[in-house]
Amino acid sequence: MDHLEKRAKRWSLEEVREYLLQHDIRISAYRLKIFEYLINERTHPTAEEIYEVIKRDLPAISPATVYNTLRLFLEKKIVQLVSVEKNEGRYDATLSWHGHLKCLACGKVFDLHIETLKLDGLEGFEIFEKHLNLKGLCPECLKTKNFKREGKHG
Amino acid sequence: MDHLEKRAKRWSLEEVREYLLQHDIRISAYRLKIFEYLINERTHPTAEEIYEVIKRDLPAISPATVYNTLRLFLEKKIVQLVSVEKNEGRYDATLSWHGHLKCLACGKVFDLHIETLKLDGLEGFEIFEKHLNLKGLCPECLKTKNFKREGKHG
DNA sequence: ATACTATATTATAATCGTTATTAAATTATA
């Protein structure tokens, strides 16, 4: 249920390799896997979620590698940080301007297409980043009543 | 340089007291001080900044009290959390819908008036919170060149 | 007022996500 692009084509490992090299990032098995996961799954995972997923294929991976790799990807500007929740960093390889909505029941983060945004009083400012973050409940959770009063979920 | 309201009237301690009581919050010297600071200064301070400020008048205060009080204010919904930076929580007693812009050079957080925001694909969702966070440079810092390449600042 | 109860506050330890450090492993280059 991606609200940005109904179904983006999957990137091959060769395409990922090309993309990393183009962005001045040396290749390693971990880097290929991590970026491939981010760009193809687009679930805005946390570092820990990425660690768990990669570990299935490459059990020797360390959490530090995931953090280092994500930091590198941020520096090279091929992923963006999503901070819907203050205490959890999530990572998104889709760079086009869009918003995020976190469902407080199931924890999923959905992409939002922004039709228009007009701001007042920005004369003289220089803007580098824009982030629009919503919190609420997704249709699935509303339907299945997957929430309590004021329900929160990691 | 508040871009929301040029100059909001200051709240008296008596008004703060009333407001807290109306929101089911028992009165204490710390609570009065902390809310009075948030509502009258509107600088979106961190917990640590609040701690430093209150300590000038009430040196016995503990950081835990600031955190406890802010958590209470959040629960009672009389302040909102501003998360422009993932690693720092800031607090805002202005509840009307507005955005925030953090200057990466001086660290100040400015309020933004949002003229229009239209989103696509929200049918079936229930929205509780909306946060718009920008990062950039403020006019003052741009003028005084108070920044390096890619300058960041807490 | 006095005793009793509930709440607020402090000091401190613990937690969580993340970053820093260091040594070993890997990769690139001369």
Place this chain on the structure above:
DNA sequence: TATAATTTAATAACGATTATAATATAGTAT
């Protein structure tokens, strides 16, 4: 192949915040 540079893993450290336990304060009932 030797050498240098980079990547990785294990672990310690860090910073913001939360939990814990003991004390202080405030509210209520007698």
